[in-house]
Amino acid sequence: MLVVSLVGVGIAAYLTKVGFDPERAIACGPLGDCHTVQSSQYAGVAGVPVALLGLGMYVALVGLLGARRWGPWAVDPPPWLPAAVFAIALAGTLYSAYLTYLELWVIDAICAWCVASAVVIATVFVLALPDARAAGRIEDGDV
Amino acid sequence: MTVGAIGLALVFVIGLIVLNRPGASVDNTPFEPKTRAQVDAKTWGDPLAPVRIVMFEDFQCPVCRRFTEELEPQLASEFIETGRAVVEFHHMAFLGAESFAAGSAAECANEQGAFWPYHDILFLRQGAENSGVFSTKNLKTFAGQMATAEPALPWDQAAFEGCVDAGQTMAIVEQQTNEASTAGVSSTPSFLINGEAIVGLPTYDSLKATIERAEAAAGGAS
Numbered sequence: 001m002l003v004v005s006l007v008g009v010g011i012a013a014y015l016t017k018v019g020f021d022p023e024r025a026i027a028c029g030p031l032g033d034c035h036t037v038q039s040s041q042y043a044g045v046a047g048v049p050v051a052l053l054g055l056g057m058y059v060a061l062v063g064l065l066g067a068r069r070w071g072p073w074a075v076d077p078p079p080w081l082p083a084a085v086f087a088i089a090l091a092g093t094l095y096s097a098y099l100t101y102l103e104l105w106v107i108d109a110i111c112a113w114c115v116a117s118a119v120v121i122a123t124v125f126v127l128a129l130p131d132a133r134a135a136g137r138i139e140d141g142d143v
Numbered sequence: 144m145t146v147g148a149i150g151l152a153l154v155f156v157i158g159l160i161v162l163n164r165p166g167a168s169v170d171n172t173p174f175e176p177k178t179r180a181q182v183d184a185k186t187w188g189d190p191l192a193p194v195r196i197v198m199f200e201d202f203q204c205p206v207c208r209r210f211t212e213e214l215e216p217q218l219a220s221e222f223i224e225t226g227r228a229v230v231e232f233h234h235m236a237f238l239g240a241e242s243f244a245a246g247s248a249a250e251c252a253n254e255q256g257a258f259w260p261y262h263d264i265l266f267l268r269q270g271a272e273n274s275g276v277f278s279t280k281n282l283k284t285f286a287g288q289m290a291t292a293e294p295a296l297p298w299d300q301a302a303f304e305g306c307v308d309a310g311q312t313m314a315i316v317e318q319q320t321n322e323a324s325t326a327g328v329s330s331t332p333s334f335l336i337n338g339e340a341i342v343g344l345p346t347y348d349s350l351k352a353t354i355e356r357a358e359a360a361a362g363g364a365s
Contacts, residue, residue: 045163053159080148087148094156106272107238132145 001127002065008058008120015051015113037111042102054117057092086132092121169276174264176293185258188229193361194354196228197335199235199323202245204331206344208266214347228354234319235331241277243316248282250312251303257296264289
């Protein structure tokens with residue numbers, strides 16, 4: 001999960017840099033039209049670039065997961081940690097799905113990097129499920 | 144705790160979606176026509192200017208709108224009105240059906256010599272892509288608003304609406320879009336400044352540098 005989240009940081013950081021530097025041509029590869037997507041009105045929410053929101057999400061995940069692996073929570077992680085990771089991944093997955101819908105049916109263009117980010121956060125979500133379920137059982141007193 | 148976290152996540156996502164949803168609401172900011180000298184159809188400026196800026200735009204393109212609002216006034220005062228550059232508009236309608244509809248309506252305005260004010264009001268009224276903002280009804284309404292804001296403009300609203308309904312100007316938009324695609328234009332705004340390409344929204348400084356470079360080359364060649 002941590003490694004996958006780090007990949008997400010890389011993708012979101014690149015998209016964020018592009019968002020603040022519109023002259024830079026986005027390297028999209030042979031698929032998609034990143035420029036159209038990144039210059040659409042849906043590339044920002046209340047003035048904040050979506051890529052920056054994504055970067056914040058991935059940094060939060062890396063922070064939480066890193067603290068659990070190496071940091072102060074390696075020995076005794078707080079009980080809310082699995083739920084927090086799961087909730088962030090759930091929010092990211094749902095919003096990425098919405099953004100993908102916008103690309104396909106509203107903007108009429110696909111940003112390959114954005115799709116890659118959607119795949120990454122969906123992967124984190126799937127990986128976070130078992131811990132979240134286990135935490136839920138502990139809360140319910142089943143364990 | 145997990146249920147609470149899921150609830151928070153859902154509330155957050157719903158909030159983001161509400162803030163960033165497609166909508167058909169039209170920007171009703173009052174239209175203030177610009178003063179443009181030396182306009183000829185879709186060309187603006189001295190036709191003998193040393194620098195020709197071919198401008199590829201889609202009326203649904205928000206970055207094109209930003210160019211019109213943020214860079215065009217300075218470009219006009221420094222280069223167009225001083226005879227140093229001439230701008231030539233070309234359609235590059237690639238953002239969906241309403242791009243073609245708006246372009247086609249702009250060609251109908253062009254038939255009455257009102258391309259540029261209609262171009263301006265289209266960008267002013269621009270909304271979510273293919274959401275109904277550039278419906279036939281709205282395109283006709285915008286033309287009426289344009290004519291009201293510019294009473295000195297000779298304008299026949301009935302003729303414009305007939306032109307829009309006939310749809311024959313669509314062929315111009317399609318042809319220019321195909322020509323642009325063939326020439327390698329794939330996004331908007333794109334510019335050809337005496338043949339040198341700029342893709343996307345440039346900073347004013349980089350646009351100015353490109354124009355001055357072209358101007359110097361044209362002056363050296365003549």
